[in-house]
Each structure stands twice: as C-alpha cells, then as structure tokens.
Amino acid sequence: MGARSQRGEWAYAIEVAHLRKSYGDTVAVDDISFSVTDGEIFGILGPNGAGKTTTVECIVGLRVPDAGKISVMGLDPQIDRELLHTIVGVQLQASALPAKLRVGEILDLYRSFYRDPADVEELIDVLGLADKRNDYYRSLSGGQKQRLSIALALVGRPKIAVLDELTTGLDPQARRDTWGLIEEIHERGVTIVLVTHYMDEAERLCDRVALFDRGRIAAIGSPRELAEQAGGGKHVRFVPSAPFDDRLLSELPEVRSIEHQGDHVLVTGSGELVNAVILTLTAAGVTAHDVQLGSATLEDAFVRLTGRHLHDEDQVVQR
Numbered sequence: 242m243g244a245r246s247q248r249g250e251w252a253y254a255i256e257v258a259h260l261r262k263s264y265g266d267t268v269a270v271d272d273i274s275f276s277v278t279d280g281e282i283f284g285i286l287g288p289n290g291a292g293k294t295t296t297v298e299c300i301v302g303l304r305v306p307d308a309g310k311i312s313v314m315g316l317d318p319q320i321d322r323e324l325l326h327t328i329v330g331v332q333l334q335a336s337a338l339p340a341k342l343r344v345g346e347i348l349d350l351y352r353s354f355y356r357d358p359a360d361v362e363e364l365i366d367v368l369g370l371a372d373k374r375n376d377y378y379r380s381l382s383g384g385q386k387q388r389l390s391i392a393l394a395l396v397g398r399p400k401i402a403v404l405d406e407l408t409t410g411l412d413p414q415a416r417r418d419t420w421g422l423i424e425e426i427h428e429r430g431v432t433i434v435l436v437t438h439y440m441d442e443a444e445r446l447c448d449r450v451a452l453f454d455r456g457r458i459a460a461i462g463s464p465r466e467l468a469e470q471a472g473g474g475k476h477v478r479f480v481p482s483a484p485f486d487d488r489l490l491s492e493l494p495e496v497r498s499i500e501h502q503g504d505h506v507l508v509t510g511s512g513e514l515v516n517a518v519i520l521t522l523t524a525a526g527v528t529a530h531d532v533q534l535g536s537a538t539l540e541d542a543f544v545r546l547t548g549r550h551l552h553d554e555d556q557v558v559q560r
C-alpha cells in the first residue's frame with residue numbers, strides 16, 4: 242500500500258484493499274478493493290444501499306473499517322486523521338449547516354480550520370456565490386446550497402475532493418452548472434471522488450467508474466470500457482404493429498438479445514442492427530412504431546453485470 246511512483250509522488254491518490262464494514266447484521270461493504278489515480282475523476286456508482294457512502298466515509302476517516310487497508314496519499318485515515326484533513330476535502334450534507342449563519346460567516350468559519358486556506362473571495366467568485374455573501378444559509382436555493390457545500394470542501398485547498406451525492410435534488414440546470422464546476426475544479430489538479438447514483442453524471446464526468454452493487458464492486462473501468470464489457474453495441478426499442486415470432490430476429494447475426502417490456506420490444510446487438518431488425522420485421526408484415534435507438538450505456542453495463550437496474554429500488558434493497 243502507498244507505493245511511491247518513480248517521480249516520487251504517490252502512484253495512487255487512494256488505495257483501498259479488502260475493505261469490509263458491517264452494521265450489526267447488515268454487511269454494507271464486503272471485501273472491496275480499488276485504486277484512484279492521482280488527478281482523475283473517479284466515480285462510485287450504484288443504487289441506494291450499495292455501500293458507496295460507507296466506503297467513502299472509511300476513506301475520509303469518519304468510520305472505522307472492520308477489516309482492510311486504506312491509504313490516502315500514503316496516509317492511514319485512522320492513524321493520520323489530522324494530516325488527512327489537510328489533504329482531503331469532503332462535501333458535507335447540506336442539512337448539516339446552521340440555517341442562521343450567513344454565507345460569508347460559514348466560509349470564514351471553515352477557513353479558520355486550516356493553516357493555509359484557499360482565497361475565500363476567489364472561491365465564492367468561481368462558485369457564483371459572490372452576491373450571496375451576506376445572505377442567510379436558509380435563504381439559499383438548492384443549487385446555491387450545493388455550491389456552498391462544494392466551496393466548503395475546497396476551502397482547505399485539498400488535493401482530493403470527496404463529493405457525495407452532489408446533485409441529488411437539483412433541477413436539471415443546476416445539475417449541469419454543478420458538473421461544469423466539477424470539471425473546473427478538476428482542471429485545477431484536484432483528484433475527485435464522486436459518489437452518485439446517476440449514470441448520466443458518471444458518464445459525463447468520470448475518467449473511471451466503480452460499479453457498486455450490494456457491498457461489492459461489480460466492475461471498474463472507464464464508462465466506455467464498462468459499456469463495451471457489458472456486451473457493448475447498440476439497442477433498438479420499438480412497439481410492433483403485430484405479435485411476431487422472436488426467432489425471426491434472434492436468428493439474425495446482428496442480434497444478441499430480445500426482451501419484451503410491456504408493449505415495447507428491446508433488441509440489443511451490433512453491426513447494422515437497426516436495419517436488420519426493421520427490414521426483417523417489414524418482410525414479415527410487421528411495422529415497428531415508436532422506434533428508439535441507442536448505444537450501450539453504464540446503465541446497460543450495470544444491468545448486465547448485476548441483473549438489476551440502477552434505480553429499481555424494490556429489487557435492489559432485497560437481499
């Protein structure tokens with residue numbers, strides 16, 4: 242653990258090996274290992290209850306693992322907590338902040354925690370909070386609160402920022418703005434660990450993603466690699482004008498799978514999939530309505546690797 246690269250820097254910003262954590266009978270994290278490379282945006286993606294938060298809480302020293310090893314730039318989160326605090330910025334849950342403090346007061350308070358803090362004025366400028374300095378925390382919009390929580394994660398000039406469920410509850414515009422902000426922070430050289438259950442967020446932002454599922458990692462890779470690993474390729478979804486024999490399509494070399502979803506049929510495969518499917522159906526007297534096309538996504542990868550959907554809560558929470 243914590244090996245230095247030839248350049249004398251840490252080969253990995255974070256190394257986690259065989260991490261385990263249970264709460265009573267609930268195994269939250271079950272033998273998880275991964276490494277985060279210096280300078281990357283690393284996504285931890287998975288449905289609710291997959292063990293994402295527990296994992297990052299162990300990394301930042303807020304929870305004591307039952308077993309396993311963690312190294313954050315060579316530091317052990319349990320032993321070197323104070324030093325770790327100067328290296329890692331953690332995005333707090335918005336509700337943890339006092340409603341009756343003004344934005345500027347909160348930032349000054351956090352600033353006082355650090356020996357060499359960031360320039361708060363610059364930070365609130367970058368985060369678009371300059372005209373909110375004198376506003377009470379409680380008067381901020383959801384997006385503004387979120388930006389403030391990012392600012393607080395960055396006040397200590399961290400080398401690593403851990404951002405948990407950053408855009409949950411934000412409207413689409415605020416989400417996109419927040420994504421832009423993450424990219425800016427990343428360009429400043431900060432390694433980012435992004436916990437999310439939104440695959441579009443992971444796809445857009447992350448260099449690599451670990452797919453978490455029931456306390457384990459189902460796969461790690463770039464969003465593209467994961468989609469390819471899951472069979473890659475394409476899909477076409479449509480409503481057939483009449484029932485047809487699945488074999489008509491399953492015999493096509495382009496087709497990998499056929500799934501009936503209510504009125505819709507989802508066909509996955511590769512090559513000239515869409516042409517092959519539509520032409521074959523037409524030849525059999527069936528018209529495809531409401532045709533939707535797509536390429537494999539992280540969601541597809543998750544479904545293929547785990548047999549469940551990211552947002553299929555009912556299926557996911559049951560063990």
Ligand code: ADP
Nearest residue numbers: 264267269287288289290291292293294295296
């Ligand atoms: P995620 O962040 O992926 O939603 P968590 O790490 O929060 O997952 O939770 C993993 C599992 O551990 C869930 O089953 C959750 O109910 C349970 N859990 C999390 N925190 C606690 C806690 N403080 N006490 C008991 N169980 C917990």
